Amino acid sequence: MQTGNLLLLLVVMIAGAYYMGHRRSFALARPLGGIRHLHSLPFYYAMRTAIWCAIPALVVLGAWLIFDDTLIRVTVMDSLPADSQPVDASSANLLLNQIGNVASGAIAASEVSPAVAAAAEKLNSLRSLNRMALAVVVIVVAMLGAAWGWLKISPQMRARQQVEKVLQTLFMLSATIAILTTVGILMSVMFESVRFFGKVPATDFLFGLQWSPQTALRADQVASEGAFGAIPLFMGTLLISAIALLVAVPVGLMSAIYLAEYAPPKVRSFAKPALEVLAGVPTVVYGFFAALTVAPVIRQLGESIGLDVASESALAAGLVMGVMIIPFVSSLADDVITAVPQALRDASLGLGATRSETIKKVIFPAALPGIMGGILLAASRAIGETMIVVMAAGLAANLTVNPLEAVTTVTVQIVTLLTGDQEFDSAKTLAAFALGLMLFITTLLLNVVALHIVKKYREQYD
Amino acid sequence: MDTAEKFDDKTPRSDTPASQSEGEQAMENSTRYPEQTIGSPYVDNAKMSMRDVDVFYGDKQAIHGVSLDIGKNEVVALIGPSGCGKSTFLRCLNRMNDTIDICQVKGSLHLEDQDLYDPKLDVVELRARVGMVFQKPNPFPKSIYDNVAYGPRIHGLANKKYDLDEIVETSLQKAGLWNEVKDRLHSPGTGLSGGQQQRLCIARTIAVSPEVVLMDEPCSALDPIATAKIEELIAELSESYTIAIVTHSMQQAARVSNRTAYFHLGRLVEMNDTETVFTKPEHDLTEAYITGRFG
Ligand SMILES: Nc1ncnc2c1ncn2[C@@H]1O[C@H](COP(=O)(O)OP(=O)(O)O)[C@@H](O)[C@H]1O
Numbered sequence: 062m063q064t065g066n067l068l069l070l071l072v073v074m075i076a077g078a079y080y081m082g083h084r085r086s087f088a089l090a091r092p093l094g095g096i097r098h099l100h101s102l103p104f105y106y107a108m109r110t111a112i113w114c115a116i117p118a119l120v121v122l123g124a125w126l127i128f129d130d131t132l133i134r135v136t137v138m139d140s141l142p143a144d145s146q147p148v149d150a151s152s153a154n155l156l157l158n159q160i161g162n163v164a165s166g167a168i169a170a171s172e173v174s175p176a177v178a179a180a181a182e183k184l185n186s187l188r189s190l191n192r193m194a195l196a197v198v199v200i201v202v203a204m205l206g207a208a209w210g211w212l213k214i215s216p217q218m219r220a221r222q223q224v225e226k227v228l229q230t231l232f233m234l235s236a237t238i239a240i241l242t243t244v245g246i247l248m249s250v251m252f253e254s255v256r257f258f259g260k261v262p263a264t265d266f267l268f269g270l271q272w273s274p275q276t277a278l279r280a281d282q283v284a285s286e287g288a289f290g291a292i293p294l295f296m297g298t299l300l301i302s303a304i305a306l307l308v309a310v311p312v313g314l315m316s317a318i319y320l321a322e323y324a325p326p327k328v329r330s331f332a333k334p335a336l337e338v339l340a341g342v343p344t345v346v347y348g349f350f351a352a353l354t355v356a357p358v359i360r361q362l363g364e365s366i367g368l369d370v371a372s373e374s375a376l377a378a379g380l381v382m383g384v385m386i387i388p389f390v391s392s393l394a395d396d397v398i399t400a401v402p403q404a405l406r407d408a409s410l411g412l413g414a415t416r417s418e419t420i421k422k423v424i425f426p427a428a429l430p431g432i433m434g435g436i437l438l439a440a441s442r443a444i445g446e447t448m449i450v451v452m453a454a455g456l457a458a459n460l461t462v463n464p465l466e467a468v469t470t471v472t473v474q475i476v477t478l479l480t481g482d483q484e485f486d487s488a489k490t491l492a493a494f495a496l497g498l499m500l501f502i503t504t505l506l507l508n509v510v511a512l513h514i515v516k517k518y519r520e521q522y523d
Numbered sequence: 524m525d526t527a528e529k530f531d532d533k534t535p536r537s538d539t540p541a542s543q544s545e546g547e548q549a550m551e552n553s554t555r556y557p558e559q560t561i562g563s564p565y566v567d568n569a570k571m572s573m574r575d576v577d578v579f580y581g582d583k584q585a586i587h588g589v590s591l592d593i594g595k596n597e598v599v600a601l602i603g604p605s606g607c608g609k610s611t612f613l614r615c616l617n618r619m620n621d622t623i624d625i626c627q628v629k630g631s632l633h634l635e636d637q638d639l640y641d642p643k644l645d646v647v648e649l650r651a652r653v654g655m656v657f658q659k660p661n662p663f664p665k666s667i668y669d670n671v672a673y674g675p676r677i678h679g680l681a682n683k684k685y686d687l688d689e690i691v692e693t694s695l696q697k698a699g700l701w702n703e704v705k706d707r708l709h710s711p712g713t714g715l716s717g718g719q720q721q722r723l724c725i726a727r728t729i730a731v732s733p734e735v736v737l738m739d740e741p742c743s744a745l746d747p748i749a750t751a752k753i754e755e756l757i758a759e760l761s762e763s764y765t766i767a768i769v770t771h772s773m774q775q776a777a778r779v780s781n782r783t784a785y786f787h788l789g790r791l792v793e794m795n796d797t798e799t800v801f802t803k804p805e806h807d808l809t810e811a812y813i814t815g816r817f818g
Pocket residue numbers: 580585603604605606607608609610611612623
């Protein structure tokens with residue numbers, strides 16, 4: 062039986078277990094005078110039965126699926142005659158692939174050695190046996206579990222607590238998965254980074270001023286050693302993020318002040334979501350807007366006043382990125398400005414301050430920590446942004462602070478290092494992981510600081 | 524004084540809105556409300572005079588034709604059940620109601636000769652002359668010094684740091700807070716106790732040398748000892764300022780005020796010497812309220 066079908070059957074069995082549990086709890090309650098004489102509601106007895114049916118069966122199924130392939134492979138390899146046993150790991154892999162292909166019919170049995178053909182046959186028979194056994198075992202376990210759960214139903218049983226416990230564990234497992242994924246990503250990035258630092262000294266990477274990751278493909282090629290100084294990339298990231306923040310912070314703050322302090326409710330209810338749409342536009346759309354619309358305009362403007370502007374420039378990318386992160390600043394700033402108590406506004410207005418004096422002297426300082434949090438979140442978003450920069454800022458790793466030149470950023474280099482055919486353990490590809498690690502640490506720090514500030518601010522008025 | 528003459532005409536204005544509210548008024552008048560405010564709402568040396576004040580929140584009328592004077596250096600207490608419009612009326616006196624979009628004020632309101640709702644009037648200036656203390660102490664999250672210096676700085680009252688220091692010190696002294704905070708002028712105002720915070724707010728208000736101080740239930744968030752201190756302070760302040768105070772506590776009104784105005788559902792029912800109001804209330808509603816039958 063296919064695993065998919067087996068799962069479907071299992072779902073039906075669980076539903077059946079639920080139904081039976083429900084029936085039995087009612088049957089038990091009737092002679093006692095109704096379900097209020099049961100410890101828990103019938104729903105909980107039914108759920109408990111269903112859980113007993115589902116969980117052991119799913120655990121068995123999962124464990125089986127994890128191990129069966131390895132077991133089958135080992136068995137097949139062992140069955141090969143001694144003279145056709147592979148000599149090393151990679152030839153073992155090749156042989157296994159060959160056997161697999163023969164078994165699935167992709168290679169005709171006549172084209173391979175009789176030993177391999179026999180192994181393929183064995184593989185096939187083992188597989189079908191395996192599937193049968195799996196189905197039988199899972200169904201039996203599910204039935205036993207359901208029966209156990211069903212039999213144990215009694216008016217005194219604390220089914221509610223047990224079901225709650227299971228659900229609680231389920232929620233906890235879900236949360237753990239998210240956390241473990243993060244840890245896993247971090248670990249894998251770290252692992253590869255360590256390998257990179259084995260090839261390129263960390264000091265060269267952290268303090269080197271030149272980035273040209275091209276290494277010789279063939280031994281006879283005359284090519285540079287490859288330089289992995291990350292400074293130009295971080296400078297590029299910094300430059301573009303700075304331009305973006307120069308756009309986003311003033312515009313975002315002022316629009317937040319307008320929304321929170323001046324806009325009539327009708328305008329506000331329309332304008333706030335409209336602003337937030339900016340954050341939802343796919344970045345690739347911003348990217349071609351930057352490359353095809355903004356960059357040429359900047360170039361023309363620059364030429365008209367006699368400046369030499371590269372067709373891909375940090376300025377174009379930064380400006381468009383700035384527009385993209387406006388809502389990060391404005392939305393959070395609006396929230397914190399609105400959270401400033403009305404009493405403080407009244408106090409200031411009552412003393413004869415004008416509205417803008419009140420904003421400048423009372424509301425803004427009171428909301429400042431929250432606003433800072435919003436700005437840091439926007440900054441970490443700008444640092445991680447890739448698509449706009451790929452399309453509008455270029456790939457040239459120039460070490461410059463001139464916004465009219467092409468620059469490149471950490472994220473862009475990660476993309477270019479990893480796309481295309483690459484040897485996976487070259488310094489070039491591994492460099493991507495080191496860059497990723499640096500980026501991860503930077504944005505993580507920014508986020509931690511930002512969240513901390515926002516949280517501290519929230520506590521102030523609650 | 525010719526402003527007083529201007530207001531001598533006490534007949535209700537013909538421009539009271541909507542006939543439906545006239546009908547309502549007629550019915551209520553016949554049952555509970557007096558034709559006119561009972562007692563003596565007017566005085567000779569009026570600092571502020573209000574005539575036929577109507578206040579609307581959108582379509583809803585919160586104040587119905589209230590007329591009264593607040594005399595110079597007098598403490599006027601506004602009392603009445605919750606929601607009867609005491610705060611609304613008080614907030615008209617320095618145009619704090621401007622901050623509520625739907626709020627509309629009609630009638631004539633004067634501070635001496637100045638029409639409060641004159642379109643040419645600068646509210647900034649008005650609020651420097653008529654200060655306000657709020658129900659809940661609301662110091663800015665700044666230092667004690669900066670709290671008091673806030674108003675003088677906005678109005679440019681001090682040219683030198685020295686002048687400002689002086690204003691801060693005298694204001695705090697007048698508010699009876701100086702001795703308690705003189706060693707920590709630069710620690711946050713929000714770190715003070717509730718009663719101290721309210722006295723800080725009073726210091727902040729008088730730092731701009733207003734002529735009138737409005738207080739909206741200034742003690743309702745305070746404990747009895749802090750309340751007693753504020754009441755003492757009000758008595759002292761009344762020597763140099765004109766004060767209008769909204770209060771929920773009858774004893775407080777009796778202790779601190781010269782005259783008392785009793786509001787009921789947006790109308791001024793009775794206004795008289797405090798003693799008269801509390802010992803010989805004329806109207807049933809006033810009597811019911813001060814004897815604690817409702818409120
Ligand atoms: N901002 C507002 N918007 C609408 N109605 C209001 C507002 N403030 C007060 N009101 C209404 O005006 C009436 C008087 O309120 P208020 O002046 O606060 O009474 P008091 O201070 O005497 O308890 C109440 O009916 C109240 O519901």
